[in-house]
Amino acid sequence: MKEDIIWAIIGGGHGGQSMAGHLAIMGCRVRLYNRTARTIEEINKLGGINIDGALQGFGGLELATTDIGEALAGAHVVVVVTPATAHAEIATKCASHLVDGQIVFLHPGAMCGAIEFREILRNAGCTANIPVAESNHLLYACRSAKPGYAEILAIKKDVLLATLPANKNNEILELLNEVFPQIRGARNVLETSLSNGAVIMHPAPTIFNLSMIESQHDWLYYSEGITPTIGAFAEDIDQERVALGKSFGFDLPSVRELYRLIYGVQGESLSEICRKNPAYEKIRGQKDLRTRYILEDIPFGLVPMIELGRMQGLSMSRMKLIAELGQYLLKDNSFLSHGRTLANLGLGNMTSEEFAMFVQTGERPVRHRGSPAMCRHSRRA
Amino acid sequence: MKEDIIWAIIGGGHGGQSMAGHLAIMGCRVRLYNRTARTIEEINKLGGINIDGALQGFGGLELATTDIGEALAGAHVVVVVTPATAHAEIATKCASHLVDGQIVFLHPGAMCGAIEFREILRNAGCTANIPVAESNHLLYACRSAKPGYAEILAIKKDVLLATLPANKNNEILELLNEVFPQIRGARNVLETSLSNGAVIMHPAPTIFNLSMIESQHDWLYYSEGITPTIGAFAEDIDQERVALGKSFGFDLPSVRELYRLIYGVQGESLSEICRKNPAYEKIRGQKDLRTRYILEDIPFGLVPMIELGRMQGLSMSRMKLIAELGQYLLKDNSFLSHGRTLANLGLGNMTSEEFAMFVQTGERPVRHRGSPAMCRHSRRA
Numbered sequence: 046m047k048e049d050i051i052w053a054i055i056g057g058g059h060g061g062q063s064m065a066g067h068l069a070i071m072g073c074r075v076r077l078y079n080r081t082a083r084t085i086e087e088i089n090k091l092g093g094i095n096i097d098g099a100l101q102g103f104g105g106l107e108l109a110t111t112d113i114g115e116a117l118a119g120a121h122v123v124v125v126v127t128p129a130t131a132h133a134e135i136a137t138k139c140a141s142h143l144v145d146g147q148i149v150f151l152h153p154g155a156m157c158g159a160i161e162f163r164e165i166l167r168n169a170g171c172t173a174n175i176p177v178a179e180s181n182h183l184l185y186a187c188r189s190a191k192p193g194y195a196e197i198l199a200i201k202k203d204v205l206l207a208t209l210p211a212n213k214n215n216e217i218l219e220l221l222n223e224v225f226p227q228i229r230g231a232r233n234v235l236e237t238s239l240s241n242g243a244v245i246m247h248p249a250p251t252i253f254n255l256s257m258i259e260s261q262h263d264w265l266y267y268s269e270g271i272t273p274t275i276g277a278f279a280e281d282i283d284q285e286r287v288a289l290g291k292s293f294g295f296d297l298p299s300v301r302e303l304y305r306l307i308y309g310v311q312g313e314s315l316s317e318i319c320r321k322n323p324a325y326e327k328i329r330g331q332k333d334l335r336t337r338y339i340l341e342d343i344p345f346g347l348v349p350m351i352e353l354g355r356m357q358g359l360s361m362s363r364m365k366l367i368a369e370l371g372q373y374l375l376k377d378n379s380f381l382s383h384g385r386t387l388a389n390l391g392l393g394n395m396t397s398e399e400f401a402m403f404v405q406t407g408e409r410p411v412r413h414r415g416s417p418a419m420c421r422h423s424r425r426a
Numbered sequence: 427m428k429e430d431i432i433w434a435i436i437g438g439g440h441g442g443q444s445m446a447g448h449l450a451i452m453g454c455r456v457r458l459y460n461r462t463a464r465t466i467e468e469i470n471k472l473g474g475i476n477i478d479g480a481l482q483g484f485g486g487l488e489l490a491t492t493d494i495g496e497a498l499a500g501a502h503v504v505v506v507v508t509p510a511t512a513h514a515e516i517a518t519k520c521a522s523h524l525v526d527g528q529i530v531f532l533h534p535g536a537m538c539g540a541i542e543f544r545e546i547l548r549n550a551g552c553t554a555n556i557p558v559a560e561s562n563h564l565l566y567a568c569r570s571a572k573p574g575y576a577e578i579l580a581i582k583k584d585v586l587l588a589t590l591p592a593n594k595n596n597e598i599l600e601l602l603n604e605v606f607p608q609i610r611g612a613r614n615v616l617e618t619s620l621s622n623g624a625v626i627m628h629p630a631p632t633i634f635n636l637s638m639i640e641s642q643h644d645w646l647y648y649s650e651g652i653t654p655t656i657g658a659f660a661e662d663i664d665q666e667r668v669a670l671g672k673s674f675g676f677d678l679p680s681v682r683e684l685y686r687l688i689y690g691v692q693g694e695s696l697s698e699i700c701r702k703n704p705a706y707e708k709i710r711g712q713k714d715l716r717t718r719y720i721l722e723d724i725p726f727g728l729v730p731m732i733e734l735g736r737m738q739g740l741s742m743s744r745m746k747l748i749a750e751l752g753q754y755l756l757k758d759n760s761f762l763s764h765g766r767t768l769a770n771l772g773l774g775n776m777t778s779e780e781f782a783m784f785v786q787t788g789e790r791p792v793r794h795r796g797s798p799a800m801c802r803h804s805r806r807a
Contacts, residue, residue: 254637255656264637272639363754366747370747373744
């Protein structure tokens with residue numbers, strides 16, 4: 046029963062407040078953690094979150110805290126609703142508090158978030174048996190202008206969920222579906238990772254809007270920023286993502302198809318779809334290049350996709366080009382080396398087959414000195 | 427004496443009309459060729475070109491024609507004032523008309539224009555001894571709104587000239603300096619080619635203004651389009667150009683230094699310089715990505731620079747990235763293969779030393795079967 050479940054929402058930004066408020070409005074027991082004290086103080090003054098927009102009401106919280114241990118103690122589901130850039134820090138903070146039976150849900154996982162989270166828990170000495178689920182995107186199109194208030198512009202119609210290890214997926218899905226019927230199961234975290242539209246819709250269009258960003262004009266990200274040529278290029282990048290999926294046996298929907306599934310919007314081109322999507326009408330463009338659309342979606346989105354493409358022998362040339370351009374423009378050459386690379390995810394040297402096995406079981410192949418993947422592979426052949 | 431020289435200006439666009447009018451106002455004998463009959467008819471109705479702006483007056487022409495043979499017969503200097511995209515066609519058309527003693531001046535040569543022009547004359551069977559000079563940029567910042575009228579926004583203070591072969595340079599420079607004291611001699615056509623600011627100021631900034639271009643807003647190319655980050659990236663690309671020059675023994679001025687030389691404008695950054703340059707105030711931004719800033723300046727500017735970088739073992743990674751991006755955005759993969767590559771310029775397999783000798787003498791090294799450059803080189807070592 047949903048009244049028995051205690052939810053710890055980690056992150057008090059747009060998405061975290063929207064989800065905390067939404068759950069509480071539905072009658073769930075909700076706690077909220079945020080590292081910024083001022084945000085928590087404001088929310089505690091109100092005693093919860095006011096939700097406006099596609100959904101309206103006040104969601105009272107059991108607890109709002111800057112102490113992650115307090116938020117986690119006794120919680121059944123720990124939902125991490127932060128940028129991917131914060132996942133590693135949160136995994137490190139959670140490691141000593143998590144206990145058997147708890148579930149972590151990265152909402153969303155960006156690309157390979159569950160893999161990274163489990164790897165950090167393991168390296169931090171967490172021995173609890175913690176399944177880590179991830180969704181491909183946030184359930185909400187939302188904005189929070191100030192603590193305690195969130196506007197949910199739209200609740201998406203289709204969110205994919207997978208768990209590492211995959212054999213825990215049905216159990217977790219059943220639990221989440223009680224409150225979120227929009228969530229459906231993916232085969233494994235590779236599928237959720239590859240169904241990430243942010244890598245398509247954020248870095249390249251942001252770069253092609255560079256002059257608009259620095260002009261200090263007010264502009265609308267989707268309805269103005271996805272011009273015909275920008276949309277067409279994004280669809281070309283999308284083909285690299287779909288081809289990568291195909292190489293792993295997935296028949297992934299294109300980004301255009303994703304828009305139909307998520308928002309029920311269709312059109313002749315990506316540019317047209319973005320102009321027609323009512324959930325996008327109010328989403329303003331950046332006024333600074335240094336935003337999540339670059340700082341998160343290149344190292345935590347494009348980079349792991351490029352790396353998996355390398356594993357599969359695919360070129361991913363457009364993705365690489367945009368990742369490199371992002372590095373050059375920001376004069377920060379850490380994206381490609383410090384992002385979610387196979388090495389940083391603990392997947393270095395894995396063969397395609399070993400990786401497929403790993404996402405199923407969560408178990409890394411045992412390596413012995415002098416027997417790297419390629420040797421074992423060729424000995425088998 | 428300047429009154430004895432007959433000038434044939436090839437090209438009736440912004441630059442061609444500005445130069446024809448300017449020369450005529452100075453009392454020179456000028457002919458104008460353009461392939462579009464309507465332009466020629468309009469100019470013939472007026473009998474010349476009206477010049478406005480930094481220079482004012484009416485320049486009467488001896489002849490305006492669509493017949494290139496008529497324009498060339500008896501002309502002393504043939505000035506080709508067209509986009510680089512037209513050079514090959516014009517060289518082919520001129521080949522059967524040129525005679526010993528005539529001079530061709532590509533104004534400007536873009537990158538390796540004189541090399542291409544001579545190669546086409548040779549392949550077309552032109553046996554006349556024709557030195558081909560080129561400048562690094564156009565003498566004018568100018569616009570022509572309609573045939574017979576040109577606005578010269580500024581006459582640049584510094585234009586470089588070199589001739590293929592280089593030993594003809596002083597003679598041609600002396601002739602041109604009678605009317606154009608702003609022109610000074612470069613060491614050879616490699617120096618004029620490498621002193622091309624268009625490769626820095628056009629392709630990358632155009633791409634980063636993609637959303638501005640397709641928004642259909644009115645915008646100003648230099649004073650708005652060269653934002654701080656775009657300007658900084660252009661300066662990074664410029665370092666690749668300067669490093670390429672250094673590898674050939676040239677101490678090239680940076681693009682910022684070029685602005686001081688050409689327009690007398692200085693500033694802390696390229697972005698600031700572009701905002702401060704009065705000659706740039708009125709230059710509007712494109713409303714279509716398919717303009718010369720991409721279609722000319724990638725295949726005829728970035729591509730030969732990338733190719734020479736390869737000859738010198740330099741990476742040119744930012745230039746390559748922009749050239750590839752241009753191809754992807756325009757869905758035209760011919761830039762890198764059909765532009766001014768070493769092979770297309772007849773320079774394939776040349777060593778760096780052979781190339782340096784070639785720009786001096788205009789003579790290509792004689793190749794025998796089975797003795798490509800690398801073999802000969804290593805035998806010598």
